[in-house]
Amino acid sequence: MNPELRSVFADTLGLDPDAVTADTSRRSEPAWDSLNHLRLVTAVEETFGIKLSMAEIQAITTAGELETMIDGHDKI
Amino acid sequence: MEARKTIQRFLVPGFVVTLIYLVRFRCKVSPRAEVELSPRLKIGEGSQVGSFTKIKATDGDLTIGREVHIGTCCFISADASGVTIGDYSMISPNVCIVGNDYRYDRLDVPVQQQEKTSKGIRIGRDVWIGAGCVVMDGADIADHCIVTPNSVVSGKLETGTVAQGMPAKPLFVRRP
Numbered sequence: 001m002n003p004e005l006r007s008v009f010a011d012t013l014g015l016d017p018d019a020v021t022a023d024t025s026r027r028s029e030p031a032w033d034s035l036n037h038l039r040l041v042t043a044v045e046e047t048f049g050i051k052l053s054m055a056e057i058q059a060i061t062t063a064g065e066l067e068t069m070i071d072g073h074d075k076i
Numbered sequence: 077m078e079a080r081k082t083i084q085r086f087l088v089p090g091f092v093v094t095l096i097y098l099v100r101f102r103c104k105v106s107p108r109a110e111v112e113l114s115p116r117l118k119i120g121e122g123s124q125v126g127s128f129t130k131i132k133a134t135d136g137d138l139t140i141g142r143e144v145h146i147g148t149c150c151f152i153s154a155d156a157s158g159v160t161i162g163d164y165s166m167i168s169p170n171v172c173i174v175g176n177d178y179r180y181d182r183l184d185v186p187v188q189q190q191e192k193t194s195k196g197i198r199i200g201r202d203v204w205i206g207a208g209c210v211v212m213d214g215a216d217i218a219d220h221c222i223v224t225p226n227s228v229v230s231g232k233l234e235t236g237t238v239a240q241g242m243p244a245k246p247l248f249v250r251r252p
Contacts, residue, residue, distance in 0.1 A: 035224060035240065035247070038238055038247055038248035039247050039248070041248065042247060042248050051251075053251065053252065054250070054251055054252065
């Protein structure tokens with residue numbers, strides 16, 4: 001998993017970076033609530049220089065999905 | 077003026093106020109709410125005011141748009157510079173919106189006896205204020221903003237901002 005994304009997850013959700021995997025999900029991680037989801041998206045957009053749509057934001061359920069989304073986006 | 081205010085506050089039953097606002101503005105005010113009968117208060121059609129909410133507009137204009145939902149136990153008070161709440165906004169329970177402040181630059185005079193100030197409050201269209209928030213005088217909340225519960229807003233929030241904290245700071249911007 002991208003170490004920068006791992007770091008964003010760890011900082012935003014207060015997790016141990018080693019505990020963040022592609023399978024980390026909104027369902028399995030209690031700290032990944034609706035507000036932290038928005039914080040996470042803002043941090044990802046700032047870190048990777050991309051802009052996600054509301055539909056994409058709402059579709060994210062795992063760290064792996066977010067990583068795939070980031071890879072598929074051009075920098076703005 | 078004082079006698080009129082006293083009569084309105086203490087002698088007009090809640091259901092009469094409810095009927096007056098229903099007929100005059102086609103809005104639903106709970107009979108258990110305390111909404112002043114003031115010519116300075118305008119409520120848009122389809123708006124709702126929950127029980128135990130107090131709305132004061134004797135000292136300034138208070139304009140509430142169409143289809144605004146105001147929850148239970150809120151306090152909304154307008155002063156000289158007024159308070160506006162845009163159409164389709166939602167004010168959750170226990171929200172305080174107070175359109176005045178006090179000067180506090182003298183120590184020899186109690187704050188309550190120092191000059192009252194008012195910059196006014198503007199809440200745009202389609203704004204959602206979470207439960208327990210405080211909106212202070214001078215706040216300017218643009219359209220489509222969301223303020224998370226227990227936040228304090230005292231400044232400007234740009235369009236579509238989701239804000240949180242004390243003072244409320246942007247954490248996300250809504251987009252298409």
